[in-house]
Amino acid sequence: MDALRGLALLLLCQSTGEVAARGAHLPLPGPVLGMLLLLALLAWPVVRKPVGAAADVLLTHLSLLFVPVGVGVITHLAVIGEYGGRLALVLLLSTVVGLVVTALTLRALLPAAAAPGAGAEPASPG
C-alpha cells in the first residue's frame, strides 16, 4: 500500500511538473520539475515512507525501463549503418573521457582526509 501511495505521489509531482513546464515555458522537462517538487515535499515527514517504498521499487529495476527505448535501435539501423564506425568511436571516446574526468575531478576536490571511504578500506596503496 505504501508503494502504491508513493507512486500516486510521484505521478502527482510529475503531472504538476508537466503543467508548470508547459504553462510557464520553463526550460526544464516536467519530470525534472517533479523531482524538485518532491525534494521540497520530503521535508514533510508523512510522505517519506510511501515515497521511499515506491522509489526503491522503481530505482531497483531502473535498468529494465531502458529496454523498450534500447530496442528502438532497430528503427535507426540506416543511420547507424551509415555512420556506424564513427558513431562507435565517438560514443566510446566521450564515455571514457567523461568517466575519467568526473572521477579525477571529484577525487581532486574532496580533501584526502575527508575522502569518502578513506580508512574504511586499504585504499590506493602507493
Add this chain to the structure above:
Amino acid sequence: MQSVVELWVYLSATPLFGLTATLTTYVLAQATYQRLNQAPWANPVLWTVLTLALLLTLTDTPYPTYFSGAQFIHFLLGPAVVALAWPLWQRRAELRRRWLAVLAAALVGGSAAAGSAVLAGWALGLPLPVLASLAPKSVTAPVAMGIAQQLGGIPALAAVFAVLTGLIGALLAKPLFDLLRVRQPELRGFALGSISHGIGAARSMQVHPAAGAYAALALGLQVLLASLLMPFVSLLLGALPALRP
C-alpha cells in the same frame, strides 16, 4: 499448423506480446547476470535489447507493434526521474557538506562528456542533427530525448545513444577505474552515474551500496545540470558549421 500461425499472428499484434517478451527476456537475462557473478559483459540490459531486437527482426514484427506493449514499461521512466529525489534526500547531510565538490565534479564531468562527443563527432564529419542527438547522451533517456528535441536532434536516436553510452560505461568502468587506481566506491559510483546515467547507476547499486547512492545522486544532478545548461550546447552547435574548414 495453420492455427499455430494464426495464433502467433494474433498474439504478436496485441500489446501483450511486447510486454511479455520484455519482462520475460529481462528476468532471464537478470538471472544469467547473477549466475555469472555480475560480470560487466553479462549486462542484462545489453542482452535483453539484443535478444529482443533479434526476435523482432526474425519474426518481422514492426517496432510500433512491440512498443504498443513495451510502452507500459517505458512510461515508468518519468516517475523514476521524479523518484531520484529520494536518494538525493537520503544523502542530504553528505550533500550539504560536499555540495561544492560534488556539483563541480558533475558539471566538469558532464561537460567533458557532452563536449568531447560533439567535437569528436564534428571532427569526424557527422551531420548536425546527429551531433544534437549525441550531446545529451549522458543524461537519462527520457530527459535526453527532450533535450535533443530542443537542440534540433532526433529524440529516438538520442535515446538510443543514451542507452549505448550507459552500456559502454557499465562495461568499461571497472577496468578503467582499476587502471587509474580510483578505488573508493563513492568516486566510482559518482562517475558512472554522471556519465552512464540509469544504466550506470543500476550497475553501481548492484556492486556496492555506497557506489549506488553516489551514482543516484550523480544521475539526479546530471538531469538538473543538463536541463539548465543545454541551451549553451545549442550555441556550440550553432557555431560549429562556421568553423568547418
